[in-house]
Amino acid sequence: MARMVDVAEKAGVSIKTVSRVLNNEPHVREDLRERVRKAAEEVGYVPSTSARQLRGRRSYSIHMISHSHRSSYVNAVQFGAVQACQEKGYQLMISLVENIADLDWGQLHAKFAKLMEASRPDGLLLVPPLSNDDRLAEVLSEFDVRIARVGPHDLSGSIRTVMIDERAAARDLTNYLIDHGHKSIAFQRGKEDQNATQERFKGYREALETAGLPFRPELVLPGSFEFASGLKAGDELLRRKERPSAVFAANDDMAAGIIMAAHRLGVSVPDELSVVGFDDSEIADKTWPALTTVRQPLLEYGAVAISRLIESMGEDDVSGAIECLDYRLIERESVARI
Amino acid sequence: MARMVDVAEKAGVSIKTVSRVLNNEPHVREDLRERVRKAAEEVGYVPSTSARQLRGRRSYSIHMISHSHRSSYVNAVQFGAVQACQEKGYQLMISLVENIADLDWGQLHAKFAKLMEASRPDGLLLVPPLSNDDRLAEVLSEFDVRIARVGPHDLSGSIRTVMIDERAAARDLTNYLIDHGHKSIAFQRGKEDQNATQERFKGYREALETAGLPFRPELVLPGSFEFASGLKAGDELLRRKERPSAVFAANDDMAAGIIMAAHRLGVSVPDELSVVGFDDSEIADKTWPALTTVRQPLLEYGAVAISRLIESMGEDDVSGAIECLDYRLIERESVARI
DNA sequence: CTGAAAGCGCTTACAG
DNA sequence: CTGAAAGCGCTTACAG
Numbered sequence: 001m002a003r004m005v006d007v008a009e010k011a012g013v014s015i016k017t018v019s020r021v022l023n024n025e026p027h028v029r030e031d032l033r034e035r036v037r038k039a040a041e042e043v044g045y046v047p048s049t050s051a052r053q054l055r056g057r058r059s060y061s062i063h064m065i066s067h068s069h070r071s072s073y074v075n076a077v078q079f080g081a082v083q084a085c086q087e088k089g090y091q092l093m094i095s096l097v098e099n100i101a102d103l104d105w106g107q108l109h110a111k112f113a114k115l116m117e118a119s120r121p122d123g124l125l126l127v128p129p130l131s132n133d134d135r136l137a138e139v140l141s142e143f144d145v146r147i148a149r150v151g152p153h154d155l156s157g158s159i160r161t162v163m164i165d166e167r168a169a170a171r172d173l174t175n176y177l178i179d180h181g182h183k184s185i186a187f188q189r190g191k192e193d194q195n196a197t198q199e200r201f202k203g204y205r206e207a208l209e210t211a212g213l214p215f216r217p218e219l220v221l222p223g224s225f226e227f228a229s230g231l232k233a234g235d236e237l238l239r240r241k242e243r244p245s246a247v248f249a250a251n252d253d254m255a256a257g258i259i260m261a262a263h264r265l266g267v268s269v270p271d272e273l274s275v276v277g278f279d280d281s282e283i284a285d286k287t288w289p290a291l292t293t294v295r296q297p298l299l300e301y302g303a304v305a306i307s308r309l310i311e312s313m314g315e316d317d318v319s320g321a322i323e324c325l326d327y328r329l330i331e332r333e334s335v336a337r338i
Numbered sequence: 339m340a341r342m343v344d345v346a347e348k349a350g351v352s353i354k355t356v357s358r359v360l361n362n363e364p365h366v367r368e369d370l371r372e373r374v375r376k377a378a379e380e381v382g383y384v385p386s387t388s389a390r391q392l393r394g395r396r397s398y399s400i401h402m403i404s405h406s407h408r409s410s411y412v413n414a415v416q417f418g419a420v421q422a423c424q425e426k427g428y429q430l431m432i433s434l435v436e437n438i439a440d441l442d443w444g445q446l447h448a449k450f451a452k453l454m455e456a457s458r459p460d461g462l463l464l465v466p467p468l469s470n471d472d473r474l475a476e477v478l479s480e481f482d483v484r485i486a487r488v489g490p491h492d493l494s495g496s497i498r499t500v501m502i503d504e505r506a507a508a509r510d511l512t513n514y515l516i517d518h519g520h521k522s523i524a525f526q527r528g529k530e531d532q533n534a535t536q537e538r539f540k541g542y543r544e545a546l547e548t549a550g551l552p553f554r555p556e557l558v559l560p561g562s563f564e565f566a567s568g569l570k571a572g573d574e575l576l577r578r579k580e581r582p583s584a585v586f587a588a589n590d591d592m593a594a595g596i597i598m599a600a601h602r603l604g605v606s607v608p609d610e611l612s613v614v615g616f617d618d619s620e621i622a623d624k625t626w627p628a629l630t631t632v633r634q635p636l637l638e639y640g641a642v643a644i645s646r647l648i649e650s651m652g653e654d655d656v657s658g659a660i661e662c663l664d665y666r667l668i669e670r671e672s673v674a675r676i
Numbered sequence: 677c678t679g680a681a682a683g684c685g686c687t688t689a690c691a692g
Numbered sequence: 693c694t695g696a697a698a699g700c701g702c703t704t705a706c707a708g
Contacts, residue, residue: 046455050391051685117384263626389701
């Protein structure tokens, strides 16, 4: 393994000059710079991460904190994050932190203290539902790390956030149903402590209001973002005497559950019931009929959040800029014109 | 941040003694051991990973090499691996290596050389399809890392392997269909370069043979393990004049595709066509009807592979033990008795 | 059984 | 613009 001294020797300079060139620092003549780069290339130099970490007091790593592996949302964000990290010479580490609701403040603090001390990441990437947890945000503010989060947020807090305008997307999707002639549209909510639930619901209501359609509370169903809750809600809804002509489920998994409930009861989708979801997750094109939904740029979430995090490492700026990315309505086969 | 000297001072011993205690090395009196442990606890000592890495020439990290994030198989294995790593004080890093088939030997070697030099993992965890690539195995053997892989293998090579007996599982599943009265059973193959395809197919044939049923080549369909290939194969199969009463798809995603093809053509599942898959992946209980399949212990794959890898770090033993875990047949609603 | 010294490969702080 | 020295926090190799 080539070290810095080897490069320095080859180029006929001191190791400090090599360090300057390789870290893109100023105060090196251009010809020396060239010579060093060439020498590094020739000896096949790769910097030792552990030495940089030890002396530089930085870890060159970012920790993504996730609550579960059973989420295609999380996995897609992770993929984008891994790619961005690889490009910038950082490592992405994954930690699973389950059931934080069960921990009191002290336990939560201790858990993260241990995690931070063991790996000392330069940055943290939070994904839903952890990115929605105010208590967690408060705990983390006590540590010296940059944080970025992904997912919808109202409050312009002090944390860098990458998201889409979920309310606008939910409005668009509801309008799509209205444009197809639907006047009686049910809405299934997701978990109550997630901003996604609130934002998507607000978009739904706003679209109804703008179109002059009545909001009917009995058409709002509870949910948990899980497939099983869609199955249950669909079953309940479809056994009613008066059925809506369409359902907007707050995510695709629940929409898939509603579709399965319809199959079981012999209700034809979309002819007797139109269904739309949200996210465009794995299952969206594997239901029958395939789901009309909104695509979130999940890979981009990860990539953008990581990039901002790394860019901010040098700066003092800890302000919580919110970055809104583009979403897209994906038209498939689960909506009928009536 | 507490360092080793702080612990040593508190305990009234040298830092070498602290190092011995914390690394469970011999040659320390029990009372000193106790004193050091207590001191470490009191000052809240957490070892510096980078210092250990730098001096010890080990990274305390394991790299999981994966081809894609769009695989619930990979994600589940990863989850098990992360947990095992956390328990043993290791870090799991994730790298994505796409399209290695497009690279020649030199490029492949260069790609991995770069990856290994940048992060210097102590071990590598390979998952399908990368764990099936003989060329990759050859390239990796040139580096000084322990390797473990997950997934089916015939050959008792020189790489530690964690798997299930896929052939036996495929036999069981085929027998399940036969026991339900099916005599004409189609089989959809997966990707041809994966051992899973070969093993599952062999199990299917063996079961037919044992039951005295004829093997009919026209009932063997090509596939790629992807949902779309199931859709295509199902469509082709169901348009034939003579249809089998059951299909065994080499994984769940294809089985889900076949079910969708049936819905589209108005063929009732399972009444007119029974379908079984393999893996028990995310989609298996979200199809309609839900899939009868074989569950692989994916979390356990990750956990066991990581444990074996870490255990082997001290040893010289580089033999490629194969470890077979238990599988389980999951009965759902996609098979009819005829 | 215990410890003093050296050194892993870098970056920081300082000097010229 | 360039470099010699010190040191990050451990483990290795050696001595007693």
